[in-house]
Amino acid sequence: MPDAANFTYKLNGRVVATDDAIVSGRAVRNSGGLDPASDYILIQIADRTSRSIGLEEAIDLRQMPQPEFLSFKGDSTFSFTVNERGWEWGAATISASDIYRYASIAEELELILDSAGDTVIPADGAVVLGGHGVERIRSREAKTVVIKINGRSRTIPRRKHSYREIALLAYPDADFEKFKYTITYLKGVHGAEGDLVEGEKIEVKNGMVFNVRRSDKS
Amino acid sequence: MMARVDCLATVFVEDIPEQLEDGVLYVSRQCHVALHNCACGCGEEVSTPLVATEYDFVMEDEGASIWPSIGNHDFPCGSHYIIKRGRIHWAGKMSREQIEAGRAYDRLLKRGAQPKGLGAILAWFKRLWIKFIS
Numbered sequence: 001m002p003d004a005a006n007f008t009y010k011l012n013g014r015v016v017a018t019d020d021a022i023v024s025g026r027a028v029r030n031s032g033g034l035d036p037a038s039d040y041i042l043i044q045i046a047d048r049t050s051r052s053i054g055l056e057e058a059i060d061l062r063q064m065p066q067p068e069f070l071s072f073k074g075d076s077t078f079s080f081t082v083n084e085r086g087w088e089w090g091a092a093t094i095s096a097s098d099i100y101r102y103a104s105i106a107e108e109l110e111l112i113l114d115s116a117g118d119t120v121i122p123a124d125g126a127v128v129l130g131g132h133g134v135e136r137i138r139s140r141e142a143k144t145v146v147i148k149i150n151g152r153s154r155t156i157p158r159r160k161h162s163y164r165e166i167a168l169l170a171y172p173d174a175d176f177e178k179f180k181y182t183i184t185y186l187k188g189v190h191g192a193e194g195d196l197v198e199g200e201k202i203e204v205k206n207g208m209v210f211n212v213r214r215s216d217k218s
Numbered sequence: 219m220m221a222r223v224d225c226l227a228t229v230f231v232e233d234i235p236e237q238l239e240d241g242v243l244y245v246s247r248q249c250h251v252a253l254h255n256c257a258c259g260c261g262e263e264v265s266t267p268l269v270a271t272e273y274d275f276v277m278e279d280e281g282a283s284i285w286p287s288i289g290n291h292d293f294p295c296g297s298h299y300i301i302k303r304g305r306i307h308w309a310g311k312m313s314r315e316q317i318e319a320g321r322a323y324d325r326l327l328k329r330g331a332q333p334k335g336l337g338a339i340l341a342w343f344k345r346l347w348i349k350f351i352s
Contacts, residue, residue, distance in 0.1 A: 148233075148246075148248075148249045150234060150249075150251055150253060150265050151231070151233060151234030151244070151246040151249040151251045151253060152233060152234055152236065153233060170265070178292075179292055182267075182272070184267050184269050184271065184272060186250055186269065193269075195271065209248075209249050209250055209251075211249070211250060211251045211265060211267030211269065211272070212265060212267075213265045213266070213267055213272065214265070214292060215289075215291070215292055
């Protein structure tokens with residue numbers, strides 16, 4: 001008899017080890033202490049897609065390198081698509097961060113909802129899946145970025161911004177004749193940090209931090 | 219309203235509120251900045267970026283300290299004070315020379331002294347590199 005192989009999978013982020021190459025949907029639920037197993041929906045995350053696993057369904061752990069499962073209390077599954085690939089989910093909403101993570105979408109891309117006229121899904125938002133029809137989610141090159149300026153979030157176009165444009169975001173009534181604005185930045189493109197002076201422009205990215213201090217010009 | 223305050227209560231936040239309350243120092247570690255309304259009660263918002271070339275912030279049991287001093291020379295109030303352990307220590311109005319000396323030091327910190335010799339060559343490569351990656 002061959003040695004019992006040791007297989008692992010992830011359930012809700014926790015690694016579970018088993019000697020069985022083939023496990024049932026029920027066994028996966030039981031390994032997470034989900035009792036009774038029939039009260040839970042089990043979702044398997046695969047390559048940029050996800051599907052619901054039935055109680056008696058057999059899963060061959062030899063066929064996938066890093067099987068990952070999520071469980072949801074309830075009895076309904078919700079279907080949607082991400083970049084034209086089919087997804088199933090065990091809750092009526094899915095957070096944007098889960099979509100980024102499980103669909104392996106790069107953070108600089110933005111998510112949009114096809115069915116709502118290309119509405120942008122905020123990075124800290126969520127999509128309601130319980131409505132009519134199947135929600136179609138796509139990722140695309142973002143047209144705007146969210147930066148922090150003097151500790152406040154501002155959404156600005158994704159392009160180069162000048163010293164004056166940044167100062168105006170912090171002080172909408174900025175007076176460049178009378179005042180000098182000292183602008184420092186952190187967490188820029190390629191981790192850029194430093195200060196921005198009159199005549200300079202800088203590329204912006206999501207999460208970039210700007211601070212503007214006003215002083216008089218003599 | 220419009221009352222001068224002699225101490226600041228420190229509040230740690232992730233995002234700074236759009237409207238500040240007088241007498242409160244809002245600190246966002248994530249955004250590397252502290253903001254408060256000028257302690258004289260004039261209503262002007264004072265931004266103190268917490269980065270190496272700007273301000274130092276220290277939190278102690280008694281309250282927050284910010285260094286160097288807050289010099290609101292450009293505000294109509296012309297206030298000048300130090301925030302130390304949550305209290306406002308009023309300082310005299312600075313002379314024009316003092317203000318200029320402070321700013322010259324500030325510029326030196328930010329842009330560094332004019333590079334010479336090997337330093338100048340390294341600086342040139344650094345600029346080229348920054349240009350290349352951006």
